[in-house]
Structure formats: C-alpha cells, structure tokens
Amino acid sequence: MKWANILFFEITPAKKTSQTIIYLAGGGFVLPITSLHYEFIAQIVEETGARLVVPNYPLAPYYHVDDVMAFFKGSLSEVCRWACVARG
Numbered sequence: 750m751k752w753a754n755i756l757f758f759e760i761t762p763a764k765k766t767s768q769t770i771i772y773l774a775g776g777g778f779v780l781p782i783t784s785l786h787y788e789f790i791a792q793i794v795e796e797t798g799a800r801l802v803v804p805n806y807p808l809a810p811y812y813h814v815d816d817v818m819a820f821f822k823g824s825l826s827e828v829c830r831w832a833c834v835a836r837g
Contacts, residue, residue, distance in 0.1 A: 757803065758803040758805065760787075760790055760800065762794050762795070766799055768798065768800065769800050771802050771803075772793070772803045773804065774786045778817060779810075781805075782803070782805060
C-alpha cells in the first residue's frame with residue numbers, strides 16, 4: 750500500500766486477526782530495512798498472531814529525520830485508522 754508517498758508493507762499471519770502492529774525498522778533514518786528486519790518481523794507475526802504494517806519511510810541524506818517525524822506525528826492517527834480499522 751502507498752499512502753502519502755510512503756510505501757507500506759503489510760505482513761499477515763496465516764489466520765485472520767484483528768491485531769495490528771505498526772513496526773518502525775531501526776536504521777537511524779539512514780539505513781534501509783534489511784532481510785534481518787524481515788526475519789524479525791516474521792518472528793513477531795508468528796509469535797503474536799498479529800498483522801504488521803511496516804512503513805518504508807524516506808532516508809537521509811535526501812530527507813531529514815524531522816521531515817519523517819513530522820509526517821508520523823501529523824499522520825499517525827490516519828495510518829492507525831487504515832491499519833487497525835479499515836484493514837482489520
């Protein structure tokens with residue numbers, strides 16, 4: 750899914766769930782998400798049974814952390830509405 754020019758990946762468990770976790774991959778806003786993140790995400794999905802929504806947010810040096818944080822602060826309620834209600 751793409752929302753507000755940010756691509757979101759949705760990782761779902763085998764069984765339908767109403768639980769959603771929004772996962773922000775660590776990388777200090779300079780390193781992209783890696784296969785290690787996806788292995789960890791898969792483990793979270795398996796152990797919790799929740800669906801994970803993972804934003805692929807823009808990175809430095811093209812964007813500043815303040816730009817990304819402003820997006821999340823201003824838009825988190827809308828992201829939650831999509832992730833938790835519309836898709837749940």
